Amino acid sequence: MDKLPLHIVRRPELDRVFGLLRDNGYTLIGPTRRDGVIQYSEIRSLADLPVGYSDRQGPGSYELVKSETPRCFGFVHGADSWKRFLFPPKRRVFGASRQAGPQAPFDIDDLRSPPPAYAFVGVRACEIAAISILDRVIGSELLDPYYRQARDKMFVLAVNCIEPGGTCFCVSMNTGPRVTRSFDLCLTELGEEFGVEIGSERGAALFKQLTSRPATAAEKELFRLLLERASERMGRHLETEGLPEVLRKSVESPRWQAIASRCLACGNCTMVCPTCFCYNVVDSTDLKCRKAERWRYWDSCFTLEFSYLGPTSVRYEISSRYRQWMMHKLAWWHDQFGTSGCVGCGRCITWCPVGIDITAEASGFRETAPPRAVPATPQQAMPS
Amino acid sequence: MIAVQDRASVVCHDSRPMVPVTATIVEIQEESSNTRTYVLQIDDPALRSAYRFEPGQFNMVYVFGVGEAAISISSDPANNEYLAHTIRHVGSVTRAIARMKVGDKLGLRGPFGHGWPISRCRGRDILMVAGGIGLAPIRPLIYAILANRGQFGRVVLMYGGRSPSDLLYQKELAAWRDDGQMDLLVSVDYSIAQWDGPVGVVTDLIKRLRIRPDRTSVMVCGPRMMNRHVTWQLLRLRVAPDQLFISLERNMRCGVGRCGHCQYGPKFVCKDGPVFSYESIREVFGKEEI
Amino acid sequence: MNIPGPLSQKPRLAVYKFSSCDGCQLQILELEDELLELAGEIEIAYFLEARRQALPGPYDIGLVEGSISTPAEERLIRQARKDCKVLVSIGACATAGGIQALRNWADIDEYKKRIYPRPEWVATLDVASPIAGYVYIDFELRGCPVNKRQLVEVLSALLAQRRPHLPTYSLCIECKRAGIPCVMVARKTPCLGPITQAGCGAICPKFNRGCYGCFGPAETPNIAALGRFFQEERNVSRPAMVRMLRSFNGYLEPFKTSSDDYEQCIQP
Numbered sequence: 001m002d003k004l005p006l007h008i009v010r011r012p013e014l015d016r017v018f019g020l021l022r023d024n025g026y027t028l029i030g031p032t033r034r035d036g037v038i039q040y041s042e043i044r045s046l047a048d049l050p051v052g053y054s055d056r057q058g059p060g061s062y063e064l065v066k067s068e069t070p071r072c073f074g075f076v077h078g079a080d081s082w083k084r085f086l087f088p089p090k091r092r093v094f095g096a097s098r099q100a101g102p103q104a105p106f107d108i109d110d111l112r113s114p115p116p117a118y119a120f121v122g123v124r125a126c127e128i129a130a131i132s133i134l135d136r137v138i139g140s141e142l143l144d145p146y147y148r149q150a151r152d153k154m155f156v157l158a159v160n161c162i163e164p165g166g167t168c169f170c171v172s173m174n175t176g177p178r179v180t181r182s183f184d185l186c187l188t189e190l191g192e193e194f195g196v197e198i199g200s201e202r203g204a205a206l207f208k209q210l211t212s213r214p215a216t217a218a219e220k221e222l223f224r225l226l227l228e229r230a231s232e233r234m235g236r237h238l239e240t241e242g243l244p245e246v247l248r249k250s251v252e253s254p255r256w257q258a259i260a261s262r263c264l265a266c267g268n269c270t271m272v273c274p275t276c277f278c279y280n281v282v283d284s285t286d287l288k289c290r291k292a293e294r295w296r297y298w299d300s301c302f303t304l305e306f307s308y309l310g311p312t313s314v315r316y317e318i319s320s321r322y323r324q325w326m327m328h329k330l331a332w333w334h335d336q337f338g339t340s341g342c343v344g345c346g347r348c349i350t351w352c353p354v355g356i357d358i359t360a361e362a363s364g365f366r367e368t369a370p371p372r373a374v375p376a377t378p379q380q381a382m383p384s
Numbered sequence: 385m386i387a388v389q390d391r392a393s394v395v396c397h398d399s400r401p402m403v404p405v406t407a408t409i410v411e412i413q414e415e416s417s418n419t420r421t422y423v424l425q426i427d428d429p430a431l432r433s434a435y436r437f438e439p440g441q442f443n444m445v446y447v448f449g450v451g452e453a454a455i456s457i458s459s460d461p462a463n464n465e466y467l468a469h470t471i472r473h474v475g476s477v478t479r480a481i482a483r484m485k486v487g488d489k490l491g492l493r494g495p496f497g498h499g500w501p502i503s504r505c506r507g508r509d510i511l512m513v514a515g516g517i518g519l520a521p522i523r524p525l526i527y528a529i530l531a532n533r534g535q536f537g538r539v540v541l542m543y544g545g546r547s548p549s550d551l552l553y554q555k556e557l558a559a560w561r562d563d564g565q566m567d568l569l570v571s572v573d574y575s576i577a578q579w580d581g582p583v584g585v586v587t588d589l590i591k592r593l594r595i596r597p598d599r600t601s602v603m604v605c606g607p608r609m610m611n612r613h614v615t616w617q618l619l620r621l622r623v624a625p626d627q628l629f630i631s632l633e634r635n636m637r638c639g640v641g642r643c644g645h646c647q648y649g650p651k652f653v654c655k656d657g658p659v660f661s662y663e664s665i666r667e668v669f670g671k672e673e674i
Numbered sequence: 675m676n677i678p679g680p681l682s683q684k685p686r687l688a689v690y691k692f693s694s695c696d697g698c699q700l701q702i703l704e705l706e707d708e709l710l711e712l713a714g715e716i717e718i719a720y721f722l723e724a725r726r727q728a729l730p731g732p733y734d735i736g737l738v739e740g741s742i743s744t745p746a747e748e749r750l751i752r753q754a755r756k757d758c759k760v761l762v763s764i765g766a767c768a769t770a771g772g773i774q775a776l777r778n779w780a781d782i783d784e785y786k787k788r789i790y791p792r793p794e795w796v797a798t799l800d801v802a803s804p805i806a807g808y809v810y811i812d813f814e815l816r817g818c819p820v821n822k823r824q825l826v827e828v829l830s831a832l833l834a835q836r837r838p839h840l841p842t843y844s845l846c847i848e849c850k851r852a853g854i855p856c857v858m859v860a861r862k863t864p865c866l867g868p869i870t871q872a873g874c875g876a877i878c879p880k881f882n883r884g885c886y887g888c889f890g891p892a893e894t895p896n897i898a899a900l901g902r903f904f905q906e907e908r909n910v911s912r913p914a915m916v917r918m919l920r921s922f923n924g925y926l927e928p929f930k931t932s933s934d935d936y937e938q939c940i941q942p
Binding site: 105144281292299319328331332336 | 399400401402403404406427448449450451452474483484485487488489491633634635637638642643644645647649650651652667668671672673674
């Protein structure tokens with residue numbers, strides 16, 4: 001810990017950081033207090049941050065409270081994730097136009113408006129993990145040029161979580177609370193000052209222009225203790241050891257019906273999840289039928305249309321839709337992308353209107369996992 | 385790079401896989417009361433000559449302003465000039481196609497997915513089991529096999545349709561059978577007249593056939609329940625799970641494993657399939673509402 | 675959902691009004707930009723709210739506002755079905771019976787006696803019903819009032835002979851796409867969004883209110899789960915549950931049966 005390259009800057013330096021980022025053409029997006037919650041939106045200065053506020057999160061409950069210590073980042077993450085900026089909820093894919101009816105050739109333009117260079121302020125470790133998962137999913141620029149460009153341009157001003165929320169379980173998912181990768185600069189609130197770590201050359205170049213001093217041994221120790229304490233104070237825990245296997249064996253468990261008796265299939269969990277990537281496309285025409293457009297929208301596996309096939313939907317029962325969501329997130333994601341789809345941010349727990357807790361539901365399957373739901377040989381799968 | 389590009393197929397407009405290219409309907413063949421085959425030509429000559437597909441792959445067919453439908457390619461993969469889609473007019477997009485005429489324009493994206501693994505089946509007997517419109521993605525496979533007929537053992541097509549008038553490609557199938565290039569067993573669910581073939585489900589045909597399970601590769605494409613019963617029946621006959629291939633249907637929207645709609649357990653049907661070996665999907669195959 | 679066959683070269687539009695407040699017709703007039711374009715593509719043949727001259731049928735597209743509450747309306751809607759190739763009911767009155775369908779739970783003769791000096795002059799049916807209770811309807815546009823975008827979408831789709839895109843999923847999805855924090859979570863406000871169909875643009879949550887359910891039930895509403903949560907965690911009483919479900923779409927299933935169940939103290 002003594003080797004920890006930690007620098008100290010005073011709080012007003014943060015305004016310098018913002019100014020420098022803006023001078024470099026970045027659009028600053030950071031936590032703001034809006035509609036009674038922390039939301040990521042455009043900020044200009046330190047004054048735009050919800051200084052002195054902290055959040056209380058629980059299953060289906062969220063409250064923003066004035067805290068005794070006027071910290072700049074005294075809350076965990078926002079109601080929404082950075083997904084909104086990298087992979088916007090609604091985007092035009094292409095427009096098509098033709099001069100006459102169906103026999104006329106049509107032109108397609110996929111007007112590519114480049115994304116702004118975003119500087120994300122206050123990115124937490126779980127959110128960095130979520131972005132790196134989206135990188136694997138969206139991957140190629142061919143599939144989503146907007147995402148790739150936004151992703152490559154973005155500047156990450158991360159913040160270490162020293163006060164985890166009531167629905168946080170990043171320690172279980174091994175994604176936090178300390179930011180260790182994919183950041184430019186990382187802040188840790190040490191009293192009235194910030195500890196700063198440098199994560200990239202871009203970050204270093206910016207840092208050089210700040211007034212700073214090296215951290216003392218005591219400050220480094222405080223840093224270590226704060227993060228250690230944060231790890232111990234997770235609001236939730238999810239035992240991930242062997243979890244995909246447990247869930248695979250539970251595909252036909254009656255527990256899914258029990259969850260479905262509470263699940264509204266409203267899709268809130270998928271919308272607030274920082275890694276849920278599914279989208280739908282909607283085609284439309286104008287009144288003259290000469291212009292057509294295709295728009296892409298965030299979609300949810302909780303809708304019937306999601307699994308529409310022929311006259312009906314494959315996953316009609318709410319239990320099947322919840323199963324798809326949880327199995328995908330915690331089991332099948334591993335097959336698809338070599339990682340869990342969950343980063344332990346707890347948003348799906350907090351923002352479920354009826355407070356369904358993925359950590360509790362997933363552990364429930366450990367108790368009831370039948371000895372063998374997946375037959376070892378095809379012969380056993382066959383009805384006689 | 386997207387998965388489809390390291391393969392024999394070439395996605396038209398590979399720098400813009402999410403944007404359709406235009407194609408013209410050059411011929412429409414009536415197949416049955418609600419099914420037609422559309423012969424298409426990609427408008428851009430460069431894209432047309434670069435276009436390659438594997439039997440079993442599909443295109444996303446776009447109708448101006450209406451939307452896209454995932455439709456398997458049913459023409460000969462050796463034909464570089466034209467490609468064909470056999471389309472049953474049942475959905476919003478396919479009904480819009482039903483209103484189109486020769487000369488009208490469609491959009492195409494593709495080809496997408498993994499087709500029938502012909503190279504893994506050389507030297508083996510081939511059993512193809514198709515139900516209804518499921519014959520469409522099998523027809524390119526038949527072309528490919530017959531083009532290299534010597535590389536395969538016995539070739540059998542079992543085909544089940546609802547009624548004699550619902551059967552696809554009838555003249556072509558009869559010609560192949562009469563040439564002695566493959567065995568053909570056709571049954572219908574019900575018949576009214578002038579049908580002297582078997583009546584019943586396609587699974588009954590399997591009982592009539594002696595297959596050599598250790599030497600046979602099976603290709604299955606049909607409605608969900610047919611796929612299920614044929615698969616179980618063939619596994620009981622000891623066909624190897626990794627030599628039993630099933631083409632699945634799902635709600636494909638993007639074609640490249642990105643939009644998430646076609647997920648089938650851990651698989652993306654559009655990208656990992658639509659053709660899967662039973663071995664690779666046994667975890668979820670036959671399970672309800674997966 | 676049927677996609678109707680080809681329309682005339684310049685399709686003729688009729689807009690009918692039954693028992694309603696005219697608010698949905700106003701949405702058509704408020705289209706402004708699109709209205710001019712619409713007038714270029716469609717002949718507005720019958721639309722009394724907008725135009726005194728009424729051209730006789732047949733029409734290609736009929737938009738129907740309001741519920742069927744009187745014998746005269748019943749006759750007119752049957753004629754409208756004969757006159758229109760495509761009939762689209764617009765708004766909660768037409769699709770669900772609307773607010774006036776609340777009288778279906780009350781004693782209508784009692785109402786008549788209290789309000790009108792000569793109740794025998796009032797001709798009314800036993801219940802106020804959605805249009806689909808009398809004639810076949812090709813499409814339905816939910817909402818009180820309907821959403822302008824959805825109106826344009828349905829008309830554009832009919833002109834293009836395509837299926838209109840009208841979401842049937844929950845309002846929550848639309849609400850979250852718009853970046854509105856959940857009012858149930860952040861404000862403890864009972865909200866019908868999770869069981870209500872999307873399409874309005876999440877207007878009420880945008881103003882920190884719970885959804886009133888004016889777009890009617892979503893595709894598979896889990897009313898029982900939401901109702902249990904409201905009662906157990908949000909102190910919503912059974913009579914309050916009945917009132918929440920019986921507003922704009924109270925006469926539409928499954929809101930109707932669920933509200934009856936809450937009234938009769940059966941947990942749906």
